[in-house]
Amino acid sequence: MVANEGGTPPAVEVSAPALLATPCIFASPHSGRRYPPELLRMSRLDRHALRQSEDSYVDLLFDAAPAHGAPLLRALFPRAWVDVNRSRDELDQRMFADPLPTSADTRSNRVRAGLGVIPRIVADGQDIYSRKLKFFEARRRLADCYDPYHLALARLIADARSRFGCAVVIDCHSMPSAGGAPFREGERAIDIVLGDRFGASCAPGVAAAVEQALAASGYLVSRNAPYAGGHVASAYGRPAEGVHVLQIEINRGLYLDEKRIARTDGFERLRRDLRKLVAELARLSPAALRPAQAAE
Structure with a gap:
């Protein structure tokens, strides 16, 4: 666990390997299931409706990571409260009763869509709040949740670079089954989308290794469409410096009853296959992923 200052409950958990x-x-940034009472009081939606934005149980799908020598970082708070896969400044003025700081990025596409760092809506488009917020509320959330998550991620990256000369962040997400709809009529639905920001956030060998492992288990994999990677991939992915980030989006239809937000019989099969993927990734050679000058 990573505790916040002042004795407040921890916002994130790091399951470290022996x-x-x-x-x-x-890393699982969107699977948090601890809904703050404050959110439930101020929301016009009930807990079930708020969970529509959650990448439900993705942290459990990858819980074999520590057994293979890799840490697992998970946010414990829900995405509807704070979205750590956004820039800290992506704030929506429409949500606030008072002016935002001039540093706020109020015009990003994600903010315009209502999906900033403090989301205005849930995944199905419903407004979350019954009133406008004050900026101090957002500032407190960012300090309590956003900052601890990114501090933990930065520390894990630094530890990996110190030990191996490189770091590979697998940013774990799930997507609505509608997001995996085939691009053309008659084609099979997409099971998993790999996002490397079109090659900018990780070395080609990382994405290739993941795609090959998943394809061997029978999954249909797409690259960068419809999801190419979010803030974590763009902010941390620096292959030339030995830091690689690959976003994985898993079709919820593989493991979840999306209406009830309940695991289906497919959950355990998917979990077994992802354990094989974790084991495969744990065998990646650090030498091929270090900065060029360090590898020589």
Whole structure:
């Protein structure tokens, strides 16, 4: 656990391996299930409706990471409260009764869509709040949740680079089954989308290894469409510096009853296959992923 200052409940959890044996770091930013009473009081939606934005149980799908020598970082708070896969400044003025700081990025596409760092809506488009917020409320959330998550991620990356000369962040997400709809009529639905920001956030070998492992288990994999990677991939992915980030989006239809937000019989099969993927990634050679000058 990573505790906040002042004795407040921890916002994030790091499940560390007994021995760090791989530069891989598995991160689940959107699977938090601890809904703050404050959110439930101020929301016009009930808990079930708020959970529509959750990447439900993704942290459990990757819980084998520590057994293979890799840490697993998970946010414990829900995405509807704070979205750590956004820039800290992506704030929506429409949500606030008072002016935002001039540093706020109020015009990003994600903010315009209502999906900033403090989301205005849930995944199905419903407004979350019954009133406008004050900026001090957002500032407190960012300090309590956003900052601890990114501090933990930065520390894990630094640890991996110190030990192996590189770091590989597997940013774990799920997507609505509608997001995996085939691009053309008659084609099979997409099971998993890999996002490397079109090659900018990780070395080609990382994405190729993941795609090959998933395809061997029978999954249909797409690259960068419809999801190319979010803030974590763009902010941390620096292959030339030995830091690689690959976003994985899993079709919820593989493991979840999306209406009830309940695991289906497919959950355990998917979990077994992802354990094989974790084991495969743990065998990646750090030498091929270090900065060029360090590898020579």
